[in-house]
Amino acid sequence: xxxxxxxxxxxxxPTLIAISLIIFLLLDLAPSxxxxxxxxxxxxxxxxxxxxxxxLGDPIYIRYLLWCKQFFVNExxxxxxxxxxxxxGDRLRVLSxxxxxxxxxxxxERMPQTLWVVGMSYVVGVLIALPIxxxxxxxxxxxxxxxxxxxxxxxxxxxxxxxxVLVIVIFSVWLGWxxxxxxxxxxxxxxxxxxxxxxxxxxxxxxxxxxxxxxxSRFMRASMLDNLNQDYVRTARAKGLRERTxxxxxxxxxxxxxxxxxxxLGVPQIFGGAIITEQVFKVNGLGQLLIISIQGGDLPTVQTxxxxxxxxxxxxxxxxxxxxxxxxxxxxxx
Amino acid sequence: MxxxxxxxxxxxxxxxxxxxxxxxxHAVNSVSFDLRPGELLGVVxxxxxxxxxxxxxxxxxxxxxxxxxxxxxVNFDGMDLLRVTEDELRAVRGAGIGFVFQDPMxxxxxxxxxxxxxxxxxxxxxxxxxxxxxxxxxxLLELVxxxxxxxxxxxxxxxxxxxxxxxxxxxMALSCDPKVLIADEPTTALDVTIQAQILELxxxxxxxxxxxxxxxxxxxxxxxxxxxxxxxxxxxxxxELAPVIELFKNPQHPYTRALLQTVPSVRGSRAERLRxxxxxxxxxxxxxxxCSYSARCNHAFDRCLAADPARxxxxxxxxxxxFWDPETGEPR
Numbered sequence: 001x002x003x004x005x006x007x008x009x010x011x012x013x014p015t016l017i018a019i020s021l022i023i024f025l026l027l028d029l030a031p032s033x034x035x036x037x038x039x040x041x042x043x044x045x046x047x048x049x050x051x052x053x054x055x056l057g058d059p060i061y062i063r064y065l066l067w068c069k070q071f072f073v074n075e076x077x078x079x080x081x082x083x084x085x086x087x088x089g090d091r092l093r094v095l096s097x098x099x100x101x102x103x104x105x106x107x108x109e110r111m112p113q114t115l116w117v118v119g120m121s122y123v124v125g126v127l128i129a130l131p132i133x134x135x136x137x138x139x140x141x142x143x144x145x146x147x148x149x150x151x152x153x154x155x156x157x158x159x160x161x162x163x164x165v166l167v168i169v170i171f172s173v174w175l176g177w178x179x180x181x182x183x184x185x186x187x188x189x190x191x192x193x194x195x196x197x198x199x200x201x202x203x204x205x206x207x208x209x210x211x212x213x214x215x216x217s218r219f220m221r222a223s224m225l226d227n228l229n230q231d232y233v234r235t236a237r238a239k240g241l242r243e244r245t246x247x248x249x250x251x252x253x254x255x256x257x258x259x260x261x262x263x264x265l266g267v268p269q270i271f272g273g274a275i276i277t278e279q280v281f282k283v284n285g286l287g288q289l290l291i292i293s294i295q296g297g298d299l300p301t302v303q304t305x306x307x308x309x310x311x312x313x314x315x316x317x318x319x320x321x322x323x324x325x326x327x328x329x330x331x332x333x334x
Numbered sequence: 335m336x337x338x339x340x341x342x343x344x345x346x347x348x349x350x351x352x353x354x355x356x357x358x359x360h361a362v363n364s365v366s367f368d369l370r371p372g373e374l375l376g377v378v379x380x381x382x383x384x385x386x387x388x389x390x391x392x393x394x395x396x397x398x399x400x401x402x403x404x405x406x407x408v409n410f411d412g413m414d415l416l417r418v419t420e421d422e423l424r425a426v427r428g429a430g431i432g433f434v435f436q437d438p439m440x441x442x443x444x445x446x447x448x449x450x451x452x453x454x455x456x457x458x459x460x461x462x463x464x465x466x467x468x469x470x471x472x473x474l475l476e477l478v479x480x481x482x483x484x485x486x487x488x489x490x491x492x493x494x495x496x497x498x499x500x501x502x503x504x505x506m507a508l509s510c511d512p513k514v515l516i517a518d519e520p521t522t523a524l525d526v527t528i529q530a531q532i533l534e535l536x537x538x539x540x541x542x543x544x545x546x547x548x549x550x551x552x553x554x555x556x557x558x559x560x561x562x563x564x565x566x567x568x569x570x571x572x573x574e575l576a577p578v579i580e581l582f583k584n585p586q587h588p589y590t591r592a593l594l595q596t597v598p599s600v601r602g603s604r605a606e607r608l609r610x611x612x613x614x615x616x617x618x619x620x621x622x623x624x625c626s627y628s629a630r631c632n633h634a635f636d637r638c639l640a641a642d643p644a645r646x647x648x649x650x651x652x653x654x655x656x657f658w659d660p661e662t663g664e665p666r
Contacts, residue, residue: 231440238395238435239455239506240428253445329490330444 004333019310032297034097070094096301103304114285118270121205125212133220155214164207164280182283204281223255257327264320268312341368346406350391353400360618361387363570374547376561382615384570385550394423429459432507436519438499442491449487459510474505497528516548569626576652586654633658
C-alpha cells in the first residue's frame with residue numbers, strides 16, 4: 001500500500017505539470033483584460049503600459065515558466081527559509097494583479113471561512129445522509145423511505161441559489177432569527193460570540209448540507225440495497241445473529257466501501273468553496289475569491305487557485321483508492 | 335438409522351404464501367414430515383418446487399420479503415417454532431439448527447475474516463469469550479479438514495477456494511453442535527471432485543457428531559449415495575416420501591418415476607436421447623385445487639383435475655400423493 005501510494009504520488013507530478021500548462025493556456029485564450037475594471041478615464045496608452053508592467057507583453061512560454069518558478073520554487077523556498085531562518089525568504093512570489101498581494105496569502109486568509117462553512121456543511125451532510133440512506137434501504141418503500149426520497153430529490157434538484165435566497169427570506173427577513181450576511185471579521189472570544197458564530201453559520205451550512213446529504217444518502221441507500229439481498233446476509237441471519245448486527249455490521253461494512261470513496265472524492269469540492277452559496281450569503285471564502293479574480297481578469301490568482309484545486313483532486317483520488325484498499329480486503333495494490 | 339425415538343423435527347401442515355405484485359403465490363402447501371435423530375433426509379425436486387422455501391420457512395429465514403408462514407406446528411426441541419417470539423427463533427438459528435447454503439462463493443461475507451465469521455455464532459449462542467471462541471474455531475476448521483487452521487483464521491474468504499469455503503460454511507453451521515443441519519444444495523456449485531470430497535466429509539461428520547441432516551438437492555445420484563429417506567417435492571407439496579432404497583426400487587408417483595428417468599446413465603445405448611420432463615413447474619396463485627403435476631403427467635385422468643390427491647401410505651414408511659397406481663396402471 002505504501003509503495004503504491006508513493007508510486008501514485010510520483011506519477012502525479014507529470015500529471016500536475018500537464019494540468020498547470022493546460023490551465024495556463026486556457027486562461028490565455030480567455031478574452032479577459034486585467035485593466036477592464038479600471039476607470040474609463042485612463043487613456044489607452046496608459047492601459048497598454050499597465051499591461052506591459054504586468055508582464056502581458058512577454059511570450060506565453062516565458063509567462064508560464066515564470067509562474068512555475070514563482071509557484072514551485074520561490075514559494076516553498078521562502079517558507080523553508082522563514083521557518084529555519086536560513087535566509088531572507090523574500091523571493092518574488094505569485095502576485096495577484098488586482099491587489100498586488102501574494103496569491104498564497106490571499107488563499108490562506110480566506111481558507112478558514114470556506115473550511116468552516118463549506119467543510120461543516122459537508123460533515124453535517126454526511127452525518128445526516130448515512131443514517132437516512134441506511135434506514136431508507138432497510139425499510140424500502142416505507143413512509144420514511146418515501147419522504148427521504150422526496151427530500152433528496154428536492155435537495156438535489158433545487159439549486160442552492162434558490163434555497164439560499166428562500167431561507168434568507170424566511171429566516172432573516174420574516175422571522176429575523178439569523179443574520180443574512182456572514183460576518184467574516186467576527187471573532188469568537190466568549191460564549192456569546194460563539195453563539196453568534198453558530199447563528200450566522202446555520203443558514204449557509206443548512207443549505208449546502210441539504211444538497212450534499214441528498215446526493216450521499218442516495219448513494220448510501222443504493223449501496224445498502226445492493227448488499228441487503230446478498231447471500232452472506234442470509235448466512236448471517238442463519239447464524240442467529242441479531243438483526244441489528246446483521247445490518248449494522250455485515251451489511252453496512254460492505255455498503256460503506258463505495259460510499260466512502262464517493263465521500264472522499266467530494267472533499268476537494270469543499271476547498272473549491274461553494275461558489276454560489278458563498279455569494280448568496282456573502283461568505284468571503286475561496287469560491288468568492290475565484291469569482292472576483294475571474295471577473296477582474298486576475299490571471300495569476302485564477303491560475304494558482306485552479307491549480308491548487310487540481311492538486312486536491314488528485315490527492316483525494318489517491319485517498320479514495322487507499323481507503324478502498326483498506327475497507328475491502330479483496331483489493332490489493334502491490 | 336434409528337427408527338425409534340421421538341422426531342427431532344416434526345413439521346405438520348406447513349404453508350408459506352408470498353405476497354407479490356402479481357398476487358399471492360402459494361409456495362409451500364401443507365407440508366408435513368418428521369426428521370428422526372441422526373437421520374439424513376434427502377429432499378429432491380426441480381427448481382421452484384419449494385424445497386428451499388420449505389426449509390427456510392421453518393426457521394423464519396425468508397427475511398424481509400412479504401412471506402406468511404402458517405401451519406399446525408413445527409416442533410423442535412420442545413418448542414413450536416411457528417409460535418415462538420423472534421428472539422427465541424433467533425436463538426434456535428445457528429445453535430439448534432445449522433445451515434449450509436448452496437453457493438460458498440457468495441455465502442461468506444467478503445470483508446470479514448473467516449475467523450471472525452466462525453467465532454460470531456460461538457460468542458453469540460454459547461457465550462464464549464474471544465479466546466475460547468478462537469480455540470473452538472481452530473478445532474472446527476480442523477474438523478472439516480482445513481490444514482493450518484490457526485493461521486487461516488485471519489484469512490479472508492477470497493483467499494479460500496470454493497471447496498474450502500464450503501468447508502468453512504460447514505464448520506460454521508456445526509459450530510454450536512446443532513441437532514439438525516439443513517444443507518441447501520451444498521455441493522451444487524462445486525465441481526465434481528470437490529463435490530465428492532464434501533460428500534465424504536458430510537458422511538464422516540454425520541457419524542462423528544450424530545446430528546440429523548436435511549439435504550436439499552436436485553441431484554438424485556447424490557441422494558442415492560447419502561440419504562436414509564427421500565422426500566420428493568413438487569408444487570410446494572410432498573408428492574412422495576420413502577426410504578431411499580424403496581424409492582429407487584419402487585417409485586410410485588409419476589413425477590418420481592419421470593425424475594429417475596432423467597438421470598443419464600454411463601452404461602446403455604448412446605443413441606437414446608436424454609429424457610426430459612416436458613413443461614414447467616406451476617406457479618400457484620391459489621392453494622392447489624387439483625393435482626399440481628396433472629398438467630405434465632402422462633397418466634392424468636379426470637380425478638386428477640377434480641381434486642388434489644392426499645398423501646396415502648403404500649408401504650412401510652412409503653407415502654405417495656397420487657390417484658394412479660403404477661402396479662396396475664389403473665386408478666387406485
